[in-house]
Amino acid sequence: xxxxxxxxxxxxxxxxxxxxxxxxxxxxxxxxxxxxxxxxxxxxxxxxxxxxxxxxxxxxxxxxxxxxxxxxxxxxxxxxxxxxxxxxxxxxxxxxxxxxxxxxxxxxxxxxxxxxxxxxxxxxxxxxxxxxxxxxxxxxxxxxxxxxxxxxxxxxxxxxxxxxxxxxxxxxxxxxxxxxxxxxxxxxxxxxxxxxxxxxxxxxxxxxxxxxxxxxxxxxxxxxxxxxxxxxxxxxxxxxxxxxxxxxxxxxxxxxxxxxxxxxxxxxxxxxxxxxxxxxxxxxxxxxxxxxxxxxxxxxxxxxxxxxxxxxxxxxxxxxxxxxxxxxxxxxxxxxxxxxxxxxxxxxxxxxxxxxxxxxxxxxxxxxxxxxxxxxxxxxxxxxxxxxxxxxxxxxxxxxxxxxxxxxxxxxxxxxxxxxxxxxxxxxxxxxxxxxxxxxxxxxxxxxxxxxxxxxxxxxxxxxxxxxxxxxx
Amino acid sequence: xxxxxxxxxxxxxxxxxxxxxxxxxxxxxxxxxxxxxxxxxxxxxxxxxxxxxxxxxxxxxxxxxxxxxxxxxxxxxxxxxxxxxxxxxxxxxxxxxxxxxxxxxxxxxxxxxxxxxxxxxxxxxxxxxxxxxxxxxxxxxxxxxxxxxxxxxxxxxxxxxxxxxxxxxxxxxxxxxxxxxxxxxxxxxxxxxxxxxxxxxxxxxxxxxxxxxxxxxxxxxxxxxxxxxxxxxxxxxxxxxxxxxxxxxxxxxxxxxxxxxxxxxxxxxxxxxxxxxxxxxxxxxxxxxxxxxxxxxxxxxxxxxxxxxxxxxxxxxxxxxxxxxxxxxxxxxxxxxxxxxxxxxxxxxxxxxxxxxxxxxxxxxxxxxxxxxxxxxxxxxxxxxxxxxxxxxxxxxxxxxxxxxxxxxxxxxxxxxxxxxxxxxxxxxxxxxxxxxxxxxxxxxxxxxxxxxxxxxxxxxxxxxxxxxxxxxxxxxxxxxxxxxxxxxxxxxxxx
Numbered sequence: 001x002x003x004x005x006x007x008x009x010x011x012x013x014x015x016x017x018x019x020x021x022x023x024x025x026x027x028x029x030x031x032x033x034x035x036x037x038x039x040x041x042x043x044x045x046x047x048x049x050x051x052x053x054x055x056x057x058x059x060x061x062x063x064x065x066x067x068x069x070x071x072x073x074x075x076x077x078x079x080x081x082x083x084x085x086x087x088x089x090x091x092x093x094x095x096x097x098x099x100x101x102x103x104x105x106x107x108x109x110x111x112x113x114x115x116x117x118x119x120x121x122x123x124x125x126x127x128x129x130x131x132x133x134x135x136x137x138x139x140x141x142x143x144x145x146x147x148x149x150x151x152x153x154x155x156x157x158x159x160x161x162x163x164x165x166x167x168x169x170x171x172x173x174x175x176x177x178x179x180x181x182x183x184x185x186x187x188x189x190x191x192x193x194x195x196x197x198x199x200x201x202x203x204x205x206x207x208x209x210x211x212x213x214x215x216x217x218x219x220x221x222x223x224x225x226x227x228x229x230x231x232x233x234x235x236x237x238x239x240x241x242x243x244x245x246x247x248x249x250x251x252x253x254x255x256x257x258x259x260x261x262x263x264x265x266x267x268x269x270x271x272x273x274x275x276x277x278x279x280x281x282x283x284x285x286x287x288x289x290x291x292x293x294x295x296x297x298x299x300x301x302x303x304x305x306x307x308x309x310x311x312x313x314x315x316x317x318x319x320x321x322x323x324x325x326x327x328x329x330x331x332x333x334x335x336x337x338x339x340x341x342x343x344x345x346x347x348x349x350x351x352x353x354x355x356x357x358x359x360x361x362x363x364x365x366x367x368x369x370x371x372x373x374x375x376x377x378x379x380x381x382x383x384x385x386x387x388x389x390x391x392x393x394x395x396x397x398x399x400x401x402x403x404x405x406x407x408x409x410x411x412x413x414x415x416x417x418x419x420x421x422x423x424x425x426x427x428x429x430x431x432x433x434x435x436x437x438x439x440x441x442x443x444x445x446x447x448x449x450x451x452x453x454x455x456x457x458x459x460x461x462x463x464x465x466x467x468x469x470x471x472x473x
Numbered sequence: 474x475x476x477x478x479x480x481x482x483x484x485x486x487x488x489x490x491x492x493x494x495x496x497x498x499x500x501x502x503x504x505x506x507x508x509x510x511x512x513x514x515x516x517x518x519x520x521x522x523x524x525x526x527x528x529x530x531x532x533x534x535x536x537x538x539x540x541x542x543x544x545x546x547x548x549x550x551x552x553x554x555x556x557x558x559x560x561x562x563x564x565x566x567x568x569x570x571x572x573x574x575x576x577x578x579x580x581x582x583x584x585x586x587x588x589x590x591x592x593x594x595x596x597x598x599x600x601x602x603x604x605x606x607x608x609x610x611x612x613x614x615x616x617x618x619x620x621x622x623x624x625x626x627x628x629x630x631x632x633x634x635x636x637x638x639x640x641x642x643x644x645x646x647x648x649x650x651x652x653x654x655x656x657x658x659x660x661x662x663x664x665x666x667x668x669x670x671x672x673x674x675x676x677x678x679x680x681x682x683x684x685x686x687x688x689x690x691x692x693x694x695x696x697x698x699x700x701x702x703x704x705x706x707x708x709x710x711x712x713x714x715x716x717x718x719x720x721x722x723x724x725x726x727x728x729x730x731x732x733x734x735x736x737x738x739x740x741x742x743x744x745x746x747x748x749x750x751x752x753x754x755x756x757x758x759x760x761x762x763x764x765x766x767x768x769x770x771x772x773x774x775x776x777x778x779x780x781x782x783x784x785x786x787x788x789x790x791x792x793x794x795x796x797x798x799x800x801x802x803x804x805x806x807x808x809x810x811x812x813x814x815x816x817x818x819x820x821x822x823x824x825x826x827x828x829x830x831x832x833x834x835x836x837x838x839x840x841x842x843x844x845x846x847x848x849x850x851x852x853x854x855x856x857x858x859x860x861x862x863x864x865x866x867x868x869x870x871x872x873x874x875x876x877x878x879x880x881x882x883x884x885x886x887x888x889x890x891x892x893x894x895x896x897x898x899x900x901x902x903x904x905x906x907x908x909x910x911x912x913x914x915x916x917x918x919x920x921x922x923x924x925x926x927x928x929x930x931x932x933x934x935x936x937x938x939x940x941x942x943x944x945x946x947x948x949x950x951x952x953x954x955x956x957x958x959x960x961x962x963x964x965x966x967x968x969x
Contacts, residue, residue, distance in 0.1 A: 369624070374620055374624055375616075375617040375618075375620045375621055376617060376621065380617070380620070381549075384613070384616075384657070385552070387657065387658075387661060388552060388661055388664075391658075391661040391662065391664075391665055392665055394665075396658060396662065399657075399658045399661060400654065400655070400658045400693075403653075403654030403655070403657045403658055404651060404654045406650070406654060407647060407650040407651050407653075407654055410646070410647070410650055411643070411647060414627055414643060414646065417627070417628070418631060418639060421591075421628055421631075421632060422628065422631040422632050422639065456549060457547075457548060457549040457550065457551070460549060460551055460552070461551055464551055
């Protein structure tokens with residue numbers, strides 16, 4: 001037993017208990033927020049510089065390149081969210097302990113998920129991550145939108161978990177094991193029959209909920225609108241990334257031999273997800289709902305990567321998830337910053353933001369353009385790489401559809417840009433002041449969006465190594 | 474000779490495209506109120522690029538031909554993406570075109586007072602992209618620069634445009650991005666068809682693609698680029714976009730950006746997929762008839778000066794595309810590239826002039842103006858000369874370009890060419906009509922106090938006019954440079 005392998009999770013778990021203790025002991029609840037951010041940041045640095053290889057618990061828990069890389073992504077997401085929460089969260093101070101504790105628990109679930117190679121552990125990791133988010137979405141107790149978000153998220157989430165578990169139980173029924181390695185060898189020895197296909201499809205549907213992929217996407221706009229903005233950002237990146245890691249472990253790895261079953265399904269879901277997301281985003285008037293549909297379409301693009309060949313496909317997904325985390329959090333940080341002052345999420349209230357706060361406008365522009373895949377921003381390389389992966393398998397129709405979808409998405413992003421830069425009716429509108437926490441988040445995100453757009457090579461190599469490492473026994 | 478060997482040592486191409494980027498970065502730090510500094514910071518680096526692009530023309534060795542001034546570095550090696558710059562004769566011509574149009578464009582925007590800092594930043598970002606496209610030989614890098622060149626247009630038209638600017642800006646951007654979606658798919662297709670794990674053009678060029686592949690991918694790529702070159706029926710963004718755009722943007726867009734589409738059609742679609750081209754080019758030739766004839770008749774029907782020029786652009790781009798369609802003949806191809814340059818200058822001049830006239834009269838409707846030659850003789854002279862170039866008067870660059878294209882194309886598609894030649898008559902009709910209505914006759918009362926071109930405006934027009942006359946009277950050197958680059962392409966097409 002190598003406890004060193006689990007040290008990331010142990011540190012975070014201990015920190016969460018400490019947060020509870022501080023919450024009991026300390027009168028000054030504000031320090032909990034600072035404590036959380038410091039711990040997460042320290043852990044992030046620790047993970048970055050401590051790449052480990054190995055497995056524990058009869059290979060139910062592994063530490064490989066993929067888990068290392070996705071832990072970095074999750075912790076970055078949690079860190080940025082924590083920073084953002086410091087100044088934008090509108091809850092009574094006595095709830096701070098609970099808030100950060102749950103946020104940390106969600107992160108912990110994702111980190112476990114990233115290292116699991118066993119169906120039950122995977123499932124528990126995923127649920128720990130999601131259930132914590134149900135609570136966080138509803139944390140504005142006096143706001144009916146927030147409560148609606150929580151309830152909706154909970155009920156639909158429960159249904160999807162049911163589907164997922166049912167699928168997993170079918171897989172277990174056929175293979176009599178929950179260990180991914182054993183499932184692989186059993187599949188390659190015995191083949192599968194048609195009932196197994198149903199199991200695979202149920203799992204796809206169950207995870208589609210976490211990815212907010214069509215047809216399980218309907219919860220997204222309401223939850224995104226009602227949840228506290230910082231949490232919306234977190235749901236849109238970290239929880240979604242966790243879903244993708246889950247899909248990666250299960251499909252790109254375990255069911256690789258069965259790609260004739262799931263690749264067509266995923267390619268159709270990818271196509272529907274991006275198209276539906278983009279088309280419904282166009283008429284939105286509320287920025288959070290617009291971004292919600294935009295993230296649905298982003299999930300569609302990422303699914304395109306899964307259609308691609310295994311190593312390149314996974315590497316492209318990892319790279320995009322990394323870029324997408326910073327890009328989308330940048331967008332939600334802007335929303336949070338504007339909302340803090342104007343108390344509005346209406347797109348029309350963003351008019352002439354470029355005059356009222358140039359930094360906010362610039363970040364918003366860069367993140368939206370990066371989401372649309374415009375060079376030289378990181379989103380461009382990411383999307384190019386995803387399409388590259390799909391094209392390698394000859395999915396020309398999907399690539400053309402995805403590229404045309406980027407054009408559609410640009411349409412509503414440009415509508416927002418028009419408010420920011422072209423509209424000038426509100427030049428007299430109030431200037432927006434930002435707390436330093438938000439400025440810090442914005443600057444980090446801008447830096448990542450630009451730097452990894454121009455010099456993506458190293459990260460791409462890391463992701464390629466990571467996905468190759470997954471197949472090495 | 475020492476100078477040339479020195480130039481071959483420095484990364485001259487990087488310097489050329491980096492100059493406008495330096496302006497952009499400097500502009501970030503200049504306060505928006507300091508208009509003078511903003512203008513100078515915008516002008517000086519691009520002038521330097523312009524000078525270097527002239528140097529490039531004369532240091533390019535057309536006897537050797539092929540790619541010269543190559544710069545190659547690894548960028549994202551794992552998927553075959555290199556930083557790969559280089560120029561052949563076509564690129565040299567187009568880099569030069571970009572150089573003088575942007576200098577003229579900056580000079581023509583000297584009077585922009587509404588948010589000038591952002592204006593020049595966007596304009597120069599766009600130019601960086603255009604320069605980049607014309608000198609890169611890695612398809613990924615090509616696509617990257619291409620998108621950089623297209624996108625700033627949205628804000629440039631949306632913020633500083635006139636008329637129904639938000640609609641035009643959106644229409645233009647979406648049309649062009651549909652094009653780039655197709656291009657992206659095409660580029661990825663080319664990459665994986667070879668299996669060589671590289672986006673480098675020189676490697677892809679050597680590969681023999683199967684005929685089926687070429688027939689599928691040629692239309693994807695040609696259409697993608699064709700949209701930007703205003704290929705009928707995908708041209709409708711162009712009149713609206715050009716008419717709404719501010720002067721410098723129209724100049725740059727009609728002058729240079731549309732060439733970027735034609736360049737892509739020629740070098741990537743036709744150059745890489747000759748068998749596909751052989752199959753599809755007759756269809757393209759038919760479409761160009763519509764382009765040429767419809768564009769010129771459209772110009773006759775318009776009353777707004779900018780729309781007239783915009784439609785004439787559609788028609789002239791038709792000639793470029795006709796030359797490409799007749800690519801079997803190296804003469805037609807060189808005519809086509811020459812026309813890209815000639816039309817780029819000419820249309821730049823036209824839009825500059827229209828902008829200047831509009832800035833004074835505040836109307837662009839031709840019937841509302843009369844006798845302007847009396848109050849603004851310099852502008853009138855320039856306008857007449859440009860008009861004559863447009864209708865193909867011998868001695869000006871338009872004549873050289875058109876006659877070469879038509880002579881070359883006649884051998885390949887005699888009937889199509891004959892129909893297209895008729896359009897010259899229509900062009901003559903609408904150009905002379907505009908000149909007569911707007912500039913001659915007694916001057917109208919309310920325009921009596923208008924002033925003629927000031928120094929910067931004159932400089933802007935003069936730079937462009939010099940090249941129209943120069944290329945008209947002495948096209949030979951320039952033609953040789955172009956010919957050296959188009960010959961391999963036409964040999965490929967004719968060789969099958």
